[in-house]
Amino acid sequence: MGRAQRPGRLRTLGRLTAATALAVAALTGYTITAGPAQAASQGPCDIYASAGTPCVAAHSTTRALYASYSGNLYQVRRASDNTTLNIGVTSAGGYANAAAQDSFCAGTSCVITEIYDQSGRGNNLTDAPAGGAQPGPDKLAVANAAPTTLDGHEAYGVAIIPGTGYRDDATNGIATGDNPESEYAVLDGQDYNGGCCFDYGNAETNNNDDGNGTMEAIYFGNIKVWGYGAGNGPWIMADMENGLYSGANAGYNANDPTTNYRYTTAMVEGGANQWDILGGNAQSGTLATDYSGTRPNVSGYNPMHKQGAIILGIGGDNSDGVDGTFYEGVMTTGYASASTEAAVQANIVAAGYGAGGTTGGGGGTTGEIHATASGRCLDDPNASTTGGTRVQIYDCWGGANQTWTHTSSGQLTVTDSGTTDCLDAYGNGTTNGTKVDIWPCNGQANQQWNINSNGTITGAQSGLCLDVEGGATANGTLIQLYTCWGGTNQQWSLS
Structure with a gap:
């Protein structure tokens, strides 16, 4: 399209008047299969x-x-x-x-x-x-x-x-x-x-x-x-x-x-x-x-x-x-x-897209998100419902402000006082040091997160890792986005 255009993503198919493809049930599960894949009989x-x-x-x-x-x-x-x-x-x-x-x-x-x-x-x-x-x-x-x-x-x-x-x-x-x-x-x-x-x-x-x-x-x-x-x-x-x-x-x-x-x-x-x-x-x-x-x-x-x-x-x-x-x-x-x-x-x-493993579209998982380095939980400070409040790590105590749901659309949501907000890359930021906050859910890519099999959580928009600032482990340490480098301050587990 030309400069004036603002089109979205196109999904087009062929001349199908009565599709007769066999419906293949999507596989389920959360275990990455080891070893080589078997060759397909046809591609x-x-x-x-x-x-x-x-x-x-x-x-x-x-x-x-x-x-x-x-x-x-x-x-x-x-x-x-x-x-x-x-x-x-x-x-x-x-x-x-x-x-x-x-x-x-x-x-x-x-x-x-x-x-x-x-x-x-x-x-x-x-x-x-x-x-x-x-x-x-x-x-x-x-x-x-x-x-x-x-x-x-x-x-x-x-x-x-x-x-x-x-x-x-x-x-x-x-x-x-x-x-x-x-x-x-x-x-x-x-x-x-x-x-x-x-x-x-x-x-x-x-x-x-x-x-x-x-x-x-x-x-x-x-x-x-x-x-x-x-x-x-x-x-x-x-x-x-x-x-x-x-x-x-x-x-x-x-x-x-x-x-x-x-x-x-x-x-x-x-x-x-x-x-x-x-x-x-x-x-x-x-x-x-x-x-x-x-x-x-x-x-x-x-x-x-x-x-x-x-x-x-x-x-x-x-x-x-x-x-x-x-x-x-x-x-x-x-x-x-x-x-x-x-x-x-x-x-x-x-081909089994999304079958097995843990991906951004897995969804349906609710629990605490633990920082590997400290054992503390990803925390919405004081159960805030104010958009722009930066998230932190804090001692796990089982509260609603530490209970996150990874949705089918890849969002990480938290519900406090009846209000559901999303984990958000502030200002649609895609650079190192971008603040991570809570914000009303809006469906944008800066609120979509991939929970990966290697223990990282990456922003779907930026590809950057959820990172505990400075590798600190104390209560109140803030969370940012940063280039994935394999450090323990970028390792998380969703329980």
Whole structure:
């Protein structure tokens, strides 16, 4: 989208009129499975290839998207010495080797420098250069800011915050002009905002707004400047440049529902004067068709003028004011059938996102949060209900002001005198030393927290660790955000 746009995140699916994918029940539990993952018998790109619509780009930081893929998924760079490490899979067709990242990044911080294309076409994503809307290059995602699990195996997504984005302007095989393509992405359906533009898909090759129809990307978010759907959002829409579309007309489409599954499947398909949006729960069930019909009834979209670059977390002109989390996604050549998209959805569900382990979306856990170094509890001082009150550590005594609930949306809530507030990164801060306070819950990313298997609690927006200031252990020591470095003052347990 262009500079004036403020779209949200797009989730689009293919031409699905009667999805027939098998519903796969989401697994439960809280134990990280040791040992290598077993190879999949089929990946999403095997399904697309067998249907004659092969992947021409396949990106994931969590798993292999082909049953035979044994290469690298992504690369990380650590701050301590600027060295890099490629993160591969534990076995062909398997899950990301997250343990390698944990070891490499221990005691320092890491960013994701490159996301490799598994299709063999070399369409790798790196930090986005300057564009018409924003100077660049963009920032890189903090490598441990979006922890997740797949069938109990630890992995990390790509946490996009404002100013972060990835791109490839010199691609191979991506659809151009009015040629057909299909796109899907697995996203965190509870990490979004109303900025421009959390996109994944086809964009301009010169990083500028080149007019109507020069893009075709999945968008996800809750902006209403262009198109929007039912409820308060977020919605899956298509970013076709100079418009986020939920249907044939600019503006409202009652059939495009609010979609906020913790793990959300979003798909967009497009061909000659025909396109579709589909979406669903990436943990269970089948796809729904949110739109299927002709191109927007505004000049410039029929025929399309796609240019074939690939973007992640930004708009076509490098508009980068968004929040979102990406786990996997592909682009194909050709318009996938309903049965193909149904099979892909079943494959995503079978991957077991969020099953086992402890992640930001686990939710439902209530108790005290103990600081490992001191044994004291995370405490809302004097059971305050005043927004902006900084939290501290204090002797555990079982009071409501020390009882925290990790919700399904990743919030840490505390209820005092009948008022429920959220643990909050003050002022949406994302730098070392940001104060941690209580604030009325508002659904923003600075109130979402990942409780990780390594004992840290990280901000979903910043990727920084919940940190006891100065490593002190006394009652009343305040809490801040700080770069994760492995110290005991950043270790916590939720009982």
